[in-house]
Amino acid sequence: MLVAPSILSANFLDLGSEIRSICEAGCDYVHIDVMDGHFVPNLTIGPLVVKEVAKISSKPLDIHLMVENVSFFVDMFAAFKPEFMSVHIEEEKHLHRLISHIRNYGIRPSVVLNPHTTEEALKYIIEDIDMVLVMSVNPGFGGQKFIPNIYKKIQNLKDMILSTNPNCLIEVDGGINQHNIELLKEAGADIVVAGNYVFSSDDYQKAILSLR
């Protein structure tokens, strides 16, 4: 299992040292939640901060855009060369075009499903993407409770991926901890995002290893 700590739960007054700590603790990606106060009822960080994070992170960035007018933000954050850029299917009218646009930057495109969005919505885009990000909470905040019907969605998605694009990864985001990690692996998850679980622990390395 690959692990991407979400810096949403980091100490923002000490962000540089938090980023270094999770990288040294062996995370695989640094997950960055960009929120605009419109698509979700919260505001987080913009390009000035992400630019500095990109400079000091020794691990690739995994940017999750929870914003309206998403193509504008894709262009804004592409400059920081993340490994993955995830865009919500609920927001974008011209998803196929946007996915190609992300790939043209040399960034691996990923599509996000909110908890209520069916995996079948990916049928005509799954072959064009490198990852599906499955939300296991309603996006907007860290530290929320995991929604259990997500297991079935991941299983269905895994079946779809195996028959269409076996290299496509499944990432799961929200409420992940030591209690649900095994079932997520069994269901077919490849990467987990963990904010509260990692950053509220006393030992980041131990927390990351326990998920892996």
Ligand code: DX5
């Ligand atoms: C929620 C974000 C998540 C969040 C996960 O909108 O997309 O990445 O930070 O945090 P935890 O692991 O605390 O649920």
Ligand code: ZN
């Ligand atoms: Zn996220």
